[in-house]
Amino acid sequence: MARSRLAPTRDKLRAEARHLPGWMYTSPEVFELETERLFLKEWLVVGRVEEIPNSGDFFTFDIVDEPIVVTRGKDGGLHAFSNVCRHRGAKVAEGQGNAKAFSCPYHGWTYDVTGKLIQTTFTDDVEGFDFKNCRLAPINIDAWGGWIFVNFDPQAGSLDDHVTLYQEKLGYFRQEDCRIGGILDIEVDVNWKLIAENLIDVYHFHVLHAATFGSNKNQNRMLPYGENELVIFRPNSRSLTPTGEALVGHLPWIEDDAPAAAGHMPPNAYFTCHSDSVKLWMSWPLGPTRSRLIIYSIYAEEQIACGDFKENAKVYDDFLAQIVDEDMGMVIALQKNLSSRRFEPGPMVGLESGVHSTVNTLIDRLFTD
Numbered sequence: 259m260a261r262s263r264l265a266p267t268r269d270k271l272r273a274e275a276r277h278l279p280g281w282m283y284t285s286p287e288v289f290e291l292e293t294e295r296l297f298l299k300e301w302l303v304v305g306r307v308e309e310i311p312n313s314g315d316f317f318t319f320d321i322v323d324e325p326i327v328v329t330r331g332k333d334g335g336l337h338a339f340s341n342v343c344r345h346r347g348a349k350v351a352e353g354q355g356n357a358k359a360f361s362c363p364y365h366g367w368t369y370d371v372t373g374k375l376i377q378t379t380f381t382d383d384v385e386g387f388d389f390k391n392c393r394l395a396p397i398n399i400d401a402w403g404g405w406i407f408v409n410f411d412p413q414a415g416s417l418d419d420h421v422t423l424y425q426e427k428l429g430y431f432r433q434e435d436c437r438i439g440g441i442l443d444i445e446v447d448v449n450w451k452l453i454a455e456n457l458i459d460v461y462h463f464h465v466l467h468a469a470t471f472g473s474n475k476n477q478n479r480m481l482p483y484g485e486n487e488l489v490i491f492r493p494n495s496r497s498l499t500p501t502g503e504a505l506v507g508h509l510p511w512i513e514d515d516a517p518a519a520a521g522h523m524p525p526n527a528y529f530t531c532h533s534d535s536v537k538l539w540m541s542w543p544l545g546p547t548r549s550r551l552i553i554y555s556i557y558a559e560e561q562i563a564c565g566d567f568k569e570n571a572k573v574y575d576d577f578l579a580q581i582v583d584e585d586m587g588m589v590i591a592l593q594k595n596l597s598s599r600r601f602e603p604g605p606m607v608g609l610e611s612g613v614h615s616t617v618n619t620l621i622d623r624l625f626t627d
Contacts (some may be wrong), residue, residue, distance in 0.1 A: 260288075260624075260625055263279070264278070264279075264282075264621055264625070266603065267603070267614075267617060267618065267621065268618055268621045271485075272485055272606055272608075272610075272611055272614040273606075273608075275605070275606045275614055276603040276604065276605060276606070277603035277604055277605075277606060277613075277617075278451075278603060278617055279601075279603055280596035280597060280598070280601045280603075282451070283449040283451060283452060283546075283547070283593065283596045284449070284546055284547060284596060284597055285546065286546050288546070288624075289543065289545065289546040291624055292525075292543065292624065293322045293323075293543070295623060295624055295626075296524075296525040296526075296620075296623055296624070297321055297322050297525070297526075297543065298321075298322075298324070298410045298411065299409075299410070299411045299414070300409065300420075300524065300525055300623075301400075301407045301408070301409045301414065301417050301420040301421075302321060302407060302408055302409065302525075302526070302527075303405045303406065303407055303523075303527050303538065303540060304319045304321070304326070304328060304338075304406055304407070304408050305317060305319070305328060305405075305406045306404055306405060306406065306438055306554065306556075307336070307401050307404050307405070307406055307434075308404065308437055308438060309354070309406075309438070310328065310329065310330040310336075310406075311330065312330060312356065313330055313331065313332045313334070313371070314329070314330065314332075314356045314357050314358055314371055315329065315330045315354075315355075315356050316328060316329040316330070316351060316354060316355065316356070316357055316360075316371065317353070317354035318341055318349075318351050318352060318353060318354065321408075321410075321542070322542075322543055322544075324340070324410065325340070325341035325342065325349055326338055326339065326340060326341055326397055326408065327339055327340075327341045327350070327351045327360070327373070327394070328399065328406060328408070329371045329372070329373075330371070331371055331372050332371070336399050336400075336401060336406060337371065337372045337373065337396075337399060338396070338397040338398070338399040338408045339372075339373035339393070339394040339395060339396050339397055340373075340394050340395035340396075340397065341394070342394065342395070343362040343364070343365075343367055343394075344367070344375065344392050344393075344394065345362065345364075345365055345367050345378075346362075346364055346365065348362050348363060348364040348365075349363075350362050350363075350367075350369060350394070357371065358371070359371065359376065359377075365379060366378070366379045367379070369393070369394055372393075373393045373394035373395075373396060374392075374393045374394075375389060375392040375393055375394075397409070397410055398410070398411070398412075398414050400416075400417035401417075402417055402418075402421045402424075402425070402434075403421070403424075403425075403428075403429075403433035403434050404433050404434040404435070404436060404556070405433065405538070407420075421523075423488070423489065423521075424489070424521060424523060424529070427489045427491075427519065427521060428489070428519055428521060428529060428531055430511075430512070430516065431509065431512070431519070431531045431536050432509070432511050433536055433556060435511070435558065435559075436509070436535075436536060436556035436557055436558055436559075437556060437557065437558075437559050437562055438554060438555070438556055439535065439555045439556060439557040439561075439562060439567070439571050439574075440554075440555040440571055440574070440575045440578075441552065441553065441554055441555070442551070442552070442553040442555075442575070442578060442579065442582065443550070443551070443552050443553075444550070444551050444582070444586070445544065445548065445549070445550050445551075446548070446549055446550075446551060446586050446589070446590060447547060447548050447590055447593065448547065448548070448549055448586070448589045448590050448592075448593040449543075449546060449547055449549065449593060449596075450526060450541040450542060450543040450549040451541075451617075451620065452589040452592055452593060453539075453541035453549055453551055453585075453589060454522065454525075454526055454528065454541050454616060455613045455616055455617065456585055456588075456589055457522070457528040457539055457541075458483065458488075458520075458522050458528065458612035458613055458615075458616050459609075459610060459612065459613050460479070460480060460481070460482055460483070460609040460610070460612065461607060461609035461610050462588070463479050463480060464480060466584055466585070466588055467581060467584055469584075470500075470577065470580055470581050470584065471496075471498060471502075471577075471581065478492045478493060478494055478495045478496075478518075479492065479495065480609070482608050482609050482611050482612070483611040483612035483615060484611065485611055485614075485615075486614075486615050486618075487611070487612070487615055488521055488522045488523075488524075488612070488615050488616065488619070489519065489520070489521035489522075490519065490520050490521065490612070491517040491518070491519050492517055492518045492519070492520070493515075493517045493518075494517075495517070495518035495532065497532050497533065497534050497535075498530070498532060498535075498537070498574065498577060498578065498581075499573060499574060499577055500573070500577055504532075504533055504534035505534075505570040505573055505574070506534055506535070506557060506561045506564070506567060506570050506571065506574075507534065507561060507564075508533045508534055509533060509534060509535070509557070509558050509561070510558055510560055511558075512533045514533075516533065518530075518531060518532045518533065519531045522612065522615075522616050522619075524616075524619050524620070524623065525620065525623065526540055526541050526542060526543075527539070527540050528540075534557070534561070535555055535556060535557045535561075535574070536555075536556050537553055537554065537555050537556075537578075538553070538554045538556075539551070539552075539553050540552045540553075547593060551582070551586070553578065553582070555571075555574060555575070555578070557571075
């Protein structure tokens with residue numbers, strides 16, 4: 259039934275298509291479906307490999323209502339498991355740091371850094387419970403481009419298959435050789451899809467961002483995505499700074515004539531790749547009408563080592579914050595109006611080809627049956 263109601267978006271060419279109806283951004287039922295079929299089934303980026311370089315390093319993360327722990331084991335390997343004690347369900351870890359073990363703050367059940375139960379208290383009289391093989395529920399984990407991915411689905415395909423397109427298209431930016439220069443992390447009262455669509459929407463650049471990067475001096479930013487494409491290349495595109503100049507120099511491995519690139523990775527990640535840096539934008543659902551936006555900015559180690567890097571990076575960060583403020587102000591206003599009885603989805607213009615590709619990829623994943 260829902261798929262048939264989405265026919266104006268899904269079953270037409272972009273030139274004949276209409277935007278998604280308002281209920282797709284407000285419905286608790288749609289949110290539940292997205293949780294089960296996207297965020298508990300897909301490979302998702304949760305951080306950078308460099309954030310847990312040493313044995314015992316860990317960080318915690320919540321994916322919708324599923325809390326997880328990501329660790330570095332004694333063997334140097336990456337591990338991910340549910341942050342839910344196997345006794346009463348309390349979280350065994352908070353925040354990030356380094357630990358030799360994780361102890362439940364409620365009854366003291368203790369787990370090693372791979373999630374295996376190693377100690378309990380006052381359980382000698384328990385019968386019929388396999389303490390020896392008890393562990394926090396494991397979660398698939400892998401890495402690509404220096405990014406850590408997790409997947410809750412025991413039947414998940416390989417991460418290599420998931421990232422094939424992005425390795426082919428964006429591999430020349432060598433993200434695995436970059437390091438974190440800054441992280442922006444905010445929460446907003448908006449459905450996560452509006453953020454994802456906004457990121458790939460070229461149409462709004464020259465209007466909403468006229469005061470920042472959308473001026474006529476950046477004509478390459480107005481190039482539309484190809485029909486049914488999620489990645490775009492932009493020759494001679496300028497840096498994401500107030501002047502468009504690369505204040506920290508180029509990534510050492512990027513040629514002067516190498517194009518900039520951008521691309522949506524379903525369901526919730528978006529890469530913007532420039533000659534001087536790469537940004538990963540992620541929109542995480544917190545509820546039907548609330549989201550968390552996390553943006554990583556990564557640079558080459560050589561750039562970060564320069565004495566004026568912090569000063570120049572602040573210019574990038576401040577400019578990014580200004581752009582995000584422009585975007586979030588608008589999508590919050592959109593969210594409020596999508597409940598209007600008068601809202602009828604309008605047509606998708608050529609500059610919204612990326613939006614068309616993104617929402618149809620979403621529909622295919624949500625309504626497969």
